[in-house]
Amino acid sequence: MxxxxxxxxxxxxxxxYRDRPGAAIHNLSxxxxxxxxxxxxxxxxxxxxxxxxxxxxxxxRSYKGDMSGQVLVFGEEVxxxxxxxxxxxxxxxxxxxxxxxxxxxxxxxxxxxxxxLGMPRAEIYSRVDEALNFLKIPHLRNRETFHLSGGEKQKxxxxxxxxxxxxxxxxxxxxxxxxxxxAQDTLDAVRLLANQGLSxxxxxxxxxxxxxxKPERVMFMSEGEIRYLGDVSGLSxxxxxxxxxxxxxxxxxxxxxxxAPAEIHAxxxxxxxxxxxxxxxxxxxxxFGYESKVExxxxxxxQINRGDVIAVLGPNGAGKTTFVKHAIGLLKxxxxxxxxxxxxxxxASVAEIAGMLGYVFQSPSHMLFAPTVREELAFGxxxxxxxxxxxxxxxxxxxxxxxxxEKENDPPLALSFxxxxxxxxxxxxxxRSRILVMxxxxxxxxxxxxxxxxxxxxxxxxxxxxxxxxxxxxxxAIYANRVLIISDGRLIADGKPQDVLRDFDRLxxxxxxxxxxxxxxxxxxSATGRFMRAEALAHV
Amino acid sequence: MLVAWRYRxxxxxxxxxxxPRAWVIFFLCFLFSTLTFWxxxxxxxxxxxxxxxxVTSGVKWHEVRRAFLFIIGLVFFFGILTFLTGRGGSExxxxxxxxxxxxxxxxxxxxxxxxxxxVERAFYAVSQFVRVSSMAVMTVLIPxxxxxxxxxxxxxxxGLPDKFAYAMDLTMRxxxxxxRDFQLTMDAQRARGxxxxxxxxxxxxxxxxxxxxxxxxxxHAIISSEDIIDAMDLRAFGVGPRTWLDVLTYxxxxxxxxxxxxxxxxxxxMLGLMxxxxxxxxxxxxxxxx
Numbered sequence: 116m117x118x119x120x121x122x123x124x125x126x127x128x129x130x131x132y133r134d135r136p137g138a139a140i141h142n143l144s145x146x147x148x149x150x151x152x153x154x155x156x157x158x159x160x161x162x163x164x165x166x167x168x169x170x171x172x173x174x175x176r177s178y179k180g181d182m183s184g185q186v187l188v189f190g191e192e193v194x195x196x197x198x199x200x201x202x203x204x205x206x207x208x209x210x211x212x213x214x215x216x217x218x219x220x221x222x223x224x225x226x227x228x229x230x231x232l233g234m235p236r237a238e239i240y241s242r243v244d245e246a247l248n249f250l251k252i253p254h255l256r257n258r259e260t261f262h263l264s265g266g267e268k269q270k271x272x273x274x275x276x277x278x279x280x281x282x283x284x285x286x287x288x289x290x291x292x293x294x295x296x297x298a299q300d301t302l303d304a305v306r307l308l309a310n311q312g313l314s315x316x317x318x319x320x321x322x323x324x325x326x327x328x329k330p331e332r333v334m335f336m337s338e339g340e341i342r343y344l345g346d347v348s349g350l351s352x353x354x355x356x357x358x359x360x361x362x363x364x365x366x367x368x369x370x371x372x373x374x375a376p377a378e379i380h381a382x383x384x385x386x387x388x389x390x391x392x393x394x395x396x397x398x399x400x401x402x403f404g405y406e407s408k409v410e411x412x413x414x415x416x417x418q419i420n421r422g423d424v425i426a427v428l429g430p431n432g433a434g435k436t437t438f439v440k441h442a443i444g445l446l447k448x449x450x451x452x453x454x455x456x457x458x459x460x461x462x463a464s465v466a467e468i469a470g471m472l473g474y475v476f477q478s479p480s481h482m483l484f485a486p487t488v489r490e491e492l493a494f495g496x497x498x499x500x501x502x503x504x505x506x507x508x509x510x511x512x513x514x515x516x517x518x519x520x521e522k523e524n525d526p527p528l529a530l531s532f533x534x535x536x537x538x539x540x541x542x543x544x545x546x547r548s549r550i551l552v553m554x555x556x557x558x559x560x561x562x563x564x565x566x567x568x569x570x571x572x573x574x575x576x577x578x579x580x581x582x583x584x585x586x587x588x589x590x591x592a593i594y595a596n597r598v599l600i601i602s603d604g605r606l607i608a609d610g611k612p613q614d615v616l617r618d619f620d621r622l623x624x625x626x627x628x629x630x631x632x633x634x635x636x637x638x639x640x641s642a643t644g645r646f647m648r649a650e651a652l653a654h655v
Numbered sequence: 656m657l658v659a660w661r662y663r664x665x666x667x668x669x670x671x672x673x674x675p676r677a678w679v680i681f682f683l684c685f686l687f688s689t690l691t692f693w694x695x696x697x698x699x700x701x702x703x704x705x706x707x708x709x710v711t712s713g714v715k716w717h718e719v720r721r722a723f724l725f726i727i728g729l730v731f732f733f734g735i736l737t738f739l740t741g742r743g744g745s746e747x748x749x750x751x752x753x754x755x756x757x758x759x760x761x762x763x764x765x766x767x768x769x770x771x772x773x774v775e776r777a778f779y780a781v782s783q784f785v786r787v788s789s790m791a792v793m794t795v796l797i798p799x800x801x802x803x804x805x806x807x808x809x810x811x812x813x814g815l816p817d818k819f820a821y822a823m824d825l826t827m828r829x830x831x832x833x834x835r836d837f838q839l840t841m842d843a844q845r846a847r848g849x850x851x852x853x854x855x856x857x858x859x860x861x862x863x864x865x866x867x868x869x870x871x872x873x874x875h876a877i878i879s880s881e882d883i884i885d886a887m888d889l890r891a892f893g894v895g896p897r898t899w900l901d902v903l904t905y906x907x908x909x910x911x912x913x914x915x916x917x918x919x920x921x922x923x924x925m926l927g928l929m930x931x932x933x934x935x936x937x938x939x940x941x942x943x944x945x
Contacts, residue, residue, distance in 0.1 A: 173885060199891035207889045214882040219803040219828070223900060228890035230898045239900060275890065445842045465845040474846040480878060481836065482843035484870035494867065498848030528874055542847065 120190030122282045122314045123147040123170070128184035130165055130174060139165040140339040142184070147283065147314040152305065154325050155318045156350075156359050157336035158561040159533035163318040166336075167285050170316070172201040188283070202228060206276030210288040210559070212268035221247075221255045221263070221271050228279045239278075246274040250304050265431035266297020273304060284308060286317040290324060291559050294430045294586045296626035302328045320561050322350075323360050323631065335359065356650075360562040360589075363632035366649035375654035381596070384576040385422045394418035395550055395580050396442050396472070400451035403437060411437050412604045415451070419550065424573065425582040426591030426612070427599045430626035434604040435584045436477070439552050442582075443474045456549075470499050473548030477555050479539035483527040488519060488538055491527045495546040506545075513541035516571040518564070533560050537568060544572070553583040557590060569594055589632045592616060592646040600625050612646050613637075662803055665713030670800040675809040677909035678801070682793055684916030688923035689789055692932040693747050695778065698785045705792040714799045726791045730784055738780040739770060747934035748775040752944040774944055778936045803828060808899045817897050825883065833876060840871045 128143040140162040147153055155163050168174040175182050176198060185192050188204050209215045218224030225246055229239040247253045250270050255263065263271060269289055276284060286305065290298040298321065306328040309315045319325050322333075326347060333350045335343040343353045351365040361369075370376075396419035404410040411434050419425065419442075429435050440446040441453050444460035453460045456471045473495075476482060485491035492510040501509065514520045517537035522530065527538045540556060551572065557565035573581065573594060585591060591598050591612060598615040600608040602625045608615045616622065617637055619629050636646045643655055665671055670678055689701045751773040759768040801809070807824035811817065841851070844867045851868065887893070926932050 171889060173888065177885060177888060197894060198888050199894035202889055202891045209882070209886065214879070215886045217825075217883065217886055223804055226900045227892075230900055231891040231894060233896050233898050236898060236900060236902075239898060279890065440842070443846055445845065464850065465842075466848040466850050469846055469848045476839070476843045476846070478839070480875050481839045481871050482847070482867075483874075484867045494849075495847040498850075546847065 120187070121146050122149055122189060123316075124187040124190075125166075125170070126185050126187070128166070128169055128182075128186065130169055130180055130182045132165075132178065132180040138339055139180075140169070143341055144184075145334065145341065145344055147316060148331075149282070149312045149314055150309055151332065152309045152315045152317060152325075152328065152330040154322065154330040154333045154347075155316060155336060156320070156322050156333060156354075157342075158358060158563060159559075160531050161336040162339035163336055164287055165339075167207065167287050167316070167318060170283075171205050171207045171285055172196065172198050199232065202281075203232070203279055204281055205283045205285060206279060206281035207285045208269070208272050208276055208287065208289050210291050212265070212272040213292070215272045215275075216260050216268060218260055221252075221258050221260055221274075224260050224271055225274045225278050227275055232279075242278045242280070243274075246278040249277065249307070250274050264297065265293050266300050269293060269297065269301050270304060273301070277308070281313070283314045283316065286315065286319070288318055288320060288559070290319055290321050292431075294626045295324075295588065295628035296623070297431060298324055298586075299327070299628055321360065322562075323362050326362060355563075357566070358561075358563045363630070363635045363649040363652070367635070367653040370650040370653035373650070373653075376648065376650045378651075379570055379573055379594075381424050381573040381594070382422055382578055382581070383574060385579050394420055394454075395456065397454040398441070398451070399453070401441060401448040401453055402450045403441065403446060403448050410449070410604065412441075412448075415441075415606055417599070417606060417609060419580050419582060421579045423580040423582070423597050424595050425580070425597045425599060426595035427582065427584045427601060428586070428588065428591055428625070428627055429601040429607075433602045433625075435601050436554055437604075438601055439474065439554060439582065439584060442550075442552060443472050444468045445474075466498065469495070469546065469548065471548055472550040472552060473543040473546050475540050475543045475551070475553040475556060477558065479527075479532070479535040482539055482542070483535060486526055487524050488514070488527050488530075488541075489523045491538060492542050492545045495542055499546055501547075509545040509547055513544040516544060516575065517541045517568050533564060536560060537564070540568065540572070544575070547577045549577070549579045551578050551581045553581075555584055555586070557585065557587060565590075588616065588622075588627055588630050592630075592633050592636060593648045600627070613640055616646075661718060661799060662801065664802075665800070667711075668713035668800065669711035670708060670796060671713070672908070673912055674903050674905055674909040675801045675805050676812045676903060677905065677912045679797075679809060679813060680913050681916035682797065684920040685793055686790055688920050689786060691923045691927040692786070693782055693934040694932045695782045695785055695935060697926075697932045698782060698789065701789045702785045705789040708796060709792050712796050712800055714796065718799065719795060722795050726795065727788070730787045730791065733787075734780045734784050737783065738776055748779065748936075751775045752936075752941050754944055774936050774940045775934075778940075779934065782934065798827075798831075805901055805903070808901045808903055811899055812903050818893055821892070829876075832879070833872070836875050836879075837868070837872050840868055840875070843871070844868060 124146045126144050129138050129141050131138045143166060155166070157163055165174065168178060169182065170186055172193060174180070185194065193201055216224055218227055222243055225243045226239050229242055244253065247256055250273060252267065252270050252274065255267060255271060260268065260271060289301055293301060302325065305315055305317065317325060317330070330347060332345060333343070333347055334341055335350065335354050343350060351361050351369065356366045356369050398415045398417050401412060401415040402410055403412040415438060427435050427439070437446060441448060441460065442455065444455070444463060444465045447461055455463070455468050460468060483491060485494060489510055492513055493506050496506045496509050514523060517540055519534060519537055519541065522534065527535060530538065536559060540553065543551065569590065595612055598608070598610065598612045599606060600615065607625060608621065616633055622629055632649055635649070635652060636643070639652060639655065643652070647655070685701065685704065689698070692698050752775065754772045754774060754777070757770040806827050807821050810823040811820035815823065849867055856864070
């Protein structure tokens with residue numbers, strides 16, 4: 116009896132990029148079976164994306180280097196296949212749907228691959244509708260892709276792949292830019308696809324989120340090699356809970372054996388006597404809209420005080436970035452006023468406000484330009500007319516905090532995305548503004564790195580207040596002493612984390628999904644009196 | 656992600672009542688025809704077509720206000736510059752008839768600035784304004800009136816091969832995307848205390864100081880292009896003849912529009928060859944200031 120070959124067999128696969136030293140992946144061997152979700156986890160730079168590119172054929176076609184070993188799809192080696200052949204068997208959803216979507220309308224986007232294969236129109240329409248119906252998004256068919264929410268974009272990207280009827284789907288960090296509810300929707304769709312018999316390989320940092328859809332197996336990679344490949348229950352036994360975000364109960368169990376983590380003293384430069392002084396930032400009935408008739412922010416009233424560590428939560432497109440851009444004066448209110456350090460932002464330039472309030476943008480590629488990391492970091496302080504000696508110190512300290520001291524002389528644009536993100540944060544840290552505002556500082560970062568730099572940033576002596584936008588509820592629970600929920604341009608909630616985050620119905624209504632750590636913290640709140648990280652809960 | 660121009664379906668829009676291919680052909684005929692003339696009497700005909708297209712386009716003033724103010728400002732600036740310096744018009748006229756001469760009351764290193772207002776310079780400025788505004792109005796209307804979802808099939812329908820047609824589609828959408836990225840980079844650098852308006856020093860120094868804007872915008876454009884290429888490769892782009900999902904069909908009025916466009920272009924070329932349409936000034940004025 117002849118058995119059907121497996122959808123995917125990877126044998127002794129190694130690859131080294133032509134322009135980089137050392138192998139990106141080394142001697143990888145594994146298989147994927149029909150109907151399985153294989154979660155691939157690991158820190159930034161561990162070789163996950165390289166592996167995906169080797170399987171989908173972009174390596175060696177678009178990215179050159181030395182490749183050895185083989186990738187077999189249904190028993191056939193794909194090395195000599197055309198990309199069009201591969202794309203009919205293997206579909207790839209990239210990290211950011213924004214970077215994958217080409218069509219202006221959903222129907223065109225989903226049909227793109229089928230058009231390229233020269234299929235008859237009737238067949239294309241039928242497959243497009245089939246894919247949209249399967250993902251329960253037929254209502255998006257004639258919408259413009261530009262106006263879709265993050266979660267909708269990700270599903271449309273998935274539908275575009277699905278329409279080509281692949282047997283294997285590769286997802287490269289599909290949740291990175293999504294709010295928790297959109298991430299959940301995407302994951303449900305992925306589970307549904309696996310249940311239909313497709314093989315799914317999903318690279319993802321948000322391991323805990325993926326565990327909810329019960330992946331059949333997990334692969335843990337480190338330095339280009341497979342460190343673990345097996346069922347989910349074995350993962351928490353072999354990986355370091357500081358490297359991969361595991362469910363809170365697992366961390367508590369593991370952390371009991373380790374010494375208690377050091378207590379984080381946020382904003383050490385702020386003493387309790389200063390807390391009652393004037394507000395650092397004040398929003399007075401702020402409303403804003405890019406176009407005259409469409410209002411995005413409605414009647415925002417709040418103060419940012421000394422000692423505040425504020426997490427801003429809310430769905431994709433809720434107006435969070437628009438809100439924080441008012442704090443630095445990049446946007447001016449249509450009505451109402453914003454005061455920073457007592458000055459109306461209408462009467463101060465952004466450069467003047469930057470001395471008071473440092474703002475880290477979401478995407479590092481929009482700001483990095485200098486030939487070396489050191490010069491990149493010196494740019495802000497130089498603009499602020501800091502002295503040479505001061506700048507030297509500020510740059511060194513910022514590099515230490517983001518753990519990039521050894522990259523001081525490297526060109527920032529040659530670094531990995533995660534490292535670039537850290538450079539962009541360091542560039543603002545070096546300016547030593549009194550207030551730090553960060554827009555999704557942890558997006559695209561691996562768990563260990565972002566926890567480390569969040570720890571360091573909070574313990575920097577120079578800041579009087581910190582505000583960060585995030586989709587990560589745990590980040591808000593662990594680090595913030597105040598949580599804002601913004602939804603549909605309105606401030607829905609403003610209070611202590613233990614007050615705002617305990618109302619699960621309100622969280623869900625605002626596309627925020629409670630996590631295991633949040634639930635555990637609430638359960639133990641009477642004993643702890645505040646929210647803590649899982650490692651700390653293990654010792655209470 | 657590529658940003659679309661601010662297109663929307665508009666009620667009773669004259670432009671949108673045509674097949675986009677027909678309008679693009681008409682537009683190209685209009686453009687080349689306008690370029691054959693300097694005679695303001697002929698140019699007024701094209702100006703009238705442009706104004707008619709604008710008024711009947713269904714595009715609201717508040718949508719195009721910024722674009723038009725920018726273009727009108729630019730046209731005025733260069734018009735006035737040509738008028739003041741007298742440069743630029745010398746290819747189309749040889750003689751000048753002085754209306755009035757203004758001599759500055761000061762000298763710079765022995766040179767006294769003189770402004771000569773001549774009949775030719777004045778009419779050249781008017782002709783230039785009418786000519787450029789006609790073309791600008793027709794060009795600005797395109798992104799507001801043509802459906803971005805049909806860019807590809809429009810270029811394909813105009814005879815371009817699949818790859819070129821899709822490349823044109825992407826290029827058309829790349830322009831507003833580039834604008835958005837430029838704004839984002841400006842904002843990110845301003846948040847680091849960078850002030851474009853305060854750039855000083857010599858030319859080389861000034862160009863160097865534009866680095867914080869130019870480098871990220873360029874790099875971002877390159878990275879985005881690579882992403883687009885990957886996304887296209889992964890969905891089998893360019894492997895063979897492709898099916899275009901949308902279908903465009905010419906109607907009688909589209910054919911009429913194309914015929915009118917071709918007729919105007921042919922007539923313009925003919926008139927040009929026959930020596931008509933060259934720079935013109937009213938003889939009355941010439942005689943008055945001879």
